[in-house]
Amino acid sequence: MARGNAGVRRLPGGRAPRWLPGLLLVAPSILAIGLFVYGLIFWNLRVAVSGRHDEVTPYGFDRGRNFVDLWDDPSWPPAVRHALLFTVVFVGGALLLGALLAFLMEKGIAAEAGFRAVYLFPMAISFIAAGVVWRWLMNPAPPERAVGLNQLFGDLGLDALANDWWQNPTWGMAAMAIPAIWQMSGYVMALYLAGFRGVPDELREAARVDGASEWQVYRYVVFPQLRPVTLSALIILGHISLKVFDLIMAIAGKQIITYVPAIATYVEVFDRHDPANGATIATYLLLAVALLVIPYLVWSVRAERVR
Amino acid sequence: MRASPVGRTVRFAVLLAFLVVFLIPVYVLVVTSFKPLDEADPAAAWELPSNWSLDGWSGAWETLRPGLANSFKIAVTGSLIAAALGSLNGYVLSKWRFPGSDAVFTLFLFGMFIPYQAVMIPLAGLLTRMELAGTIRGLVLAHVVYGIPICTLIFRNYYVTIPNELIEAARVDGAGLLRTYSSIVLPVSGPAFAVTLIWQFTSLWNDFLFAVFLGAPDSWPVTVMLNNTAGSGAVAVQYNQQMAAALLASLPTLVVYLLLGRFFMRGLMAGALKG
Numbered sequence: 001m002a003r004g005n006a007g008v009r010r011l012p013g014g015r016a017p018r019w020l021p022g023l024l025l026v027a028p029s030i031l032a033i034g035l036f037v038y039g040l041i042f043w044n045l046r047v048a049v050s051g052r053h054d055e056v057t058p059y060g061f062d063r064g065r066n067f068v069d070l071w072d073d074p075s076w077p078p079a080v081r082h083a084l085l086f087t088v089v090f091v092g093g094a095l096l097l098g099a100l101l102a103f104l105m106e107k108g109i110a111a112e113a114g115f116r117a118v119y120l121f122p123m124a125i126s127f128i129a130a131g132v133v134w135r136w137l138m139n140p141a142p143p144e145r146a147v148g149l150n151q152l153f154g155d156l157g158l159d160a161l162a163n164d165w166w167q168n169p170t171w172g173m174a175a176m177a178i179p180a181i182w183q184m185s186g187y188v189m190a191l192y193l194a195g196f197r198g199v200p201d202e203l204r205e206a207a208r209v210d211g212a213s214e215w216q217v218y219r220y221v222v223f224p225q226l227r228p229v230t231l232s233a234l235i236i237l238g239h240i241s242l243k244v245f246d247l248i249m250a251i252a253g254k255q256i257i258t259y260v261p262a263i264a265t266y267v268e269v270f271d272r273h274d275p276a277n278g279a280t281i282a283t284y285l286l287l288a289v290a291l292l293v294i295p296y297l298v299w300s301v302r303a304e305r306v307r
Numbered sequence: 308m309r310a311s312p313v314g315r316t317v318r319f320a321v322l323l324a325f326l327v328v329f330l331i332p333v334y335v336l337v338v339t340s341f342k343p344l345d346e347a348d349p350a351a352a353w354e355l356p357s358n359w360s361l362d363g364w365s366g367a368w369e370t371l372r373p374g375l376a377n378s379f380k381i382a383v384t385g386s387l388i389a390a391a392l393g394s395l396n397g398y399v400l401s402k403w404r405f406p407g408s409d410a411v412f413t414l415f416l417f418g419m420f421i422p423y424q425a426v427m428i429p430l431a432g433l434l435t436r437m438e439l440a441g442t443i444r445g446l447v448l449a450h451v452v453y454g455i456p457i458c459t460l461i462f463r464n465y466y467v468t469i470p471n472e473l474i475e476a477a478r479v480d481g482a483g484l485l486r487t488y489s490s491i492v493l494p495v496s497g498p499a500f501a502v503t504l505i506w507q508f509t510s511l512w513n514d515f516l517f518a519v520f521l522g523a524p525d526s527w528p529v530t531v532m533l534n535n536t537a538g539s540g541a542v543a544v545q546y547n548q549q550m551a552a553a554l555l556a557s558l559p560t561l562v563v564y565l566l567l568g569r570f571f572m573r574g575l576m577a578g579a580l581k582g
Contacts, residue, residue, distance in 0.1 A: 021484040022403035029396050029455050030411060036452045037418040040426035040433070047428055101325065104318045117568060118326050124564035124571070125557045126513035128530040132553040133332045136349060136546075147349035155353070182329065190572055243422040246515040250534055265424040266519070279428050286425035293420040301413055 041286065047279035055273055066280040073277075075259055082173045083260045087241040090177035090184075094237055095230070097181060098188025105189075106196035116193075120186035127183070131250020134179040138251070140164035172257055180247055184240070188233050195229035196222065228303075235296045239289050261285050340364060340551035347547035363547030367555045370548070374532030375555075378512055380443055381528055385450035386507030390500055392451070393458020397499075398492050400459065401466040402474050403484055412463065419456035427520045434521060441523030449521055450511050458503050465499035466492060501570040509560045509571070529556045 048066055050059040070076050101119055105112060122130065139148040140163070146154055150162040165175040199222050207221045245262035252258040254267055261281050268278035335352050343360040399405070400412050430449065431440065439445030469492065477487040515530045522531060533556045536549060564571050 019403065019405035022399040022408075023405040025403075025484065026396050026399045026405075026408075026411065029392055029415075029459070032452045033415055033418050033455060036426065036430070036449075037421060038414075040429045041421070043429035044425055097325075101322065104322050109315070109319060109322060115322055115326060117565075118329055120568070120572070121561065121564060122329070122332075124509055124560045126515065126530050126560075128513075128515050128534050129553040129557045130332070132533070132549055133336050136352065137332060137335065139349060145350065147352060151350070152353060182332070186329075239420050239422075243424070245424075246530075249515070249519075262422070262424055265427070269428060269520075275428055282422070282424040282426075282428065285422045289420055289422050290417075293417065297413060297416055297420075301409070301416075 044279045044282055044286075047275050048283045050276050050279075052276045053274045055275065066276050067283075070277065070280055070284075075256060075264065076281075078256070079259045079261050079264050082258060083242060083244070085171075085173040086177050086180075086244060086260065087238065089174040090180045090241050090244075091234065091237045093177060093181040094185045094188050095233055097185040098233070099192050099230075101185065101189040102192030102196055105193060116186075116190070119189050122183040123187050125183070127179075127246035128250045130179055130183060131247055134182075135251045138165035138175060138178070140167045166252060166258055169257060173260075176248060176251065176258055179251070180241070180244065184237060188237070191229050191233050192226065195226045199225045231296070231299075235292060238292050242285065242288050242292070336550045336554050339546055340367075340554055342547045344545055344547055347545070347550075349546065360547070363545070363549075363551035364555070366545065366548040367552035370536055371529055371532050371552055371555055374527055374529035377443060377526055378528040378530075378559075381446050381450065381526075382508050382511040385447045385454065385511045386504050388447070388451045389454035389458045389507055390503040392455055393460075393462045393503055394493075394496060394500070395488070396455065396459040397462025397464075397466050398488055399484075401463045402469065402471070402487075402492070412459070415456045415459055417456075418453065419460065423453065423516055427516075431520055440521065441526055443526045446517060446521055446526060446528075449517050450507075450514070454507055454511075458507065461503050461506070462496070462499050465496070465502075469495065498570070501567065505563055505567050505570050508563060512560050532556075 046059070049061060049064050051057060051062045052059050105115065109115065137148040139146075139150065141147055141150070146162060149165075153159060153161040163175070164172075166172040168175065203221050203225075204217050207217045212220065243262055244260060245266070248258050248260060248263055249266075254263055254271070261284060265278045265281045265285070268274045268281060338355055339347055339352060340363045341359045341361070342356040343358055343362055346356055346358070347363070396415075400408050434440040434445045434449070437445070439448060473491055474487060477491050482490065512528075513530065514528065515534065518526075518528050518531045522528070527535075533552050536552055
């Protein structure tokens with residue numbers, strides 16, 4: 001850039017700065033992101049603070065009343081509760097399972113490539129296709145005509161495990177997280193495996209020479225090195241979780257028992273024909289994700305600069 | 308300090324147990340898809356077919372064929388364009404920076420995480436005004452635009468590893484922006500294109516949200532068609548066909564994953580912002 005400025009000084013009013021062609025090349029993408037991401041977020045906010053509760057009322061402005069009134073909608077508080085329960089179980093479950101699998105594999109294991117491929121393949125499948133089979137597996141029919149996993153539990157003598165899955169009014173969303181854990185824990189495993197393997201052998205060796213037990217090597221040398229991996233995984237799983245839509249549509253559709261904000265947006269737009277409410281819910285969703293992601297982005301851009 | 312044989316056996320056994328659990332859904336899908344209709348009863352889900360039949364598969368093929376064609380058009384075009392844009396952006400943002408390019412990059416990155424619901428309502432309106440609502444071109448446009456952030460990220464993280472001296476040398480020799488790109492950067496971009504194309508193809512193929520908000524029956528990809536055939540509450544669901552359809556709809560991404568899994572992994576890593 002300094003050189004560009006020097007060039008400008010040598011030829012006053014003549015040559016353009018050297019960085020200009022680069023900016024021009026990226027300009028179409030900047031315009032596209034500016035319009036489609038930031039412009040439309042603003043536009044969505046505009047709809048959210050309008051009184052447009054059907055498709056004919058002019059937009060107007062109602063001073064954000066929608067953001068308050070939404071909480072009186074009987075379907076909204078449960079939707080928030082469902083999303084939170086789903087998030088806790090899914091993020092926690094995928095994180096623990098992924099870390100466990102990576103921990104078991106990190107020192108090398110026979111047929112490792114095969115294991116990795118099987119744990120990871122569900123990620124290549126759409127939530128919709130996965131939903132087809134999971135809806136079948138998690139069938140809540142009572143014991144005498146049990147099907148799916150409940151039937152399998154019965155055949156294995158594990159009747160105690162049989163349950164009503166996602167149709168349980170209190171804990172249903174925890175069951176809904178099972179297919180999501182199935183899909184994403186391989187990804188977490190891959191992240192952790194790369195993390196484990198990134199810890200230099202000399203570090204572990206040095207700790208062993210100092211008399212650390214194998215557990216202490218993990219506790220004091222390896223695990224602290226995995227914190228950035230854990231953070232990345234948390235953010236990625238967290239934002240997937242808050243946005244969960246496909247999986248629930250495939251398994252339960254729009255039923256109230258598994259209602260979440262992402263489904264609510266869809267229902268407001270297509271079934272209740274209420275753009276203002278749909279946009280309000282979408283804004284809450286955006287806020288939740290932004291709270292999670294912005295600090296992380298700032299942190300990782302700063303970390304990269306330090307490196 | 309290698310692990311003891313006992314420890315290794317225990318670890319192997321636990322991993323094997325999880326492997327079996329991971330494959331349970333696949334077993335049910337495959338087994339049911341090859342059953343004739345009269346055997347495809349949820350109560351017999353765990354049993355092998357007594358007569359193997361392809362009826363489910365042929366039915367699924369008939370139902371999903373238009374959706375498969377749409378999905379191919381959307382996923383192939385959408386990922387090619389987004390990858391090309393990502394490559395150019397990544398090049399400029401890593402090797403030909405302009406004032407504020409870091410800020411631009413950060414603003415792009417946020418676009419990767421937004422819940423698309425937050426733009427879907429105005430986006431549908433915008434596409435209607437552009438007369439692209441419900442068309443394949445409209446879906447491709449949306450996928451390309453919202454694919455720019457991840458593609459830019461993957462390419463930028465990849466290009467950072469190209470030595471600056473190479474770029475400087477080309478500049479000194481009088482090569483401009485595009486000349487440097489085509490003679491130095493593009494020839495080494497193969498792996499980054501592989502990662503990006505596989506990643507984009509997979510996410511576009513598996514997309515459901517954009518398709519239901521912006522698509523129409525003519526442009527519905529296979530995910531929407533699959534979800535419709537699986538419709539809840541239907542009187543007589545043909546389970547063999549439904550399971551075959553779920554497998555058929557997943558085959559392209561599974562094949563890509565099996566053949567190019569190595570690159571798929573790298574794409575996943577890029578998603579974690581650690582290139």
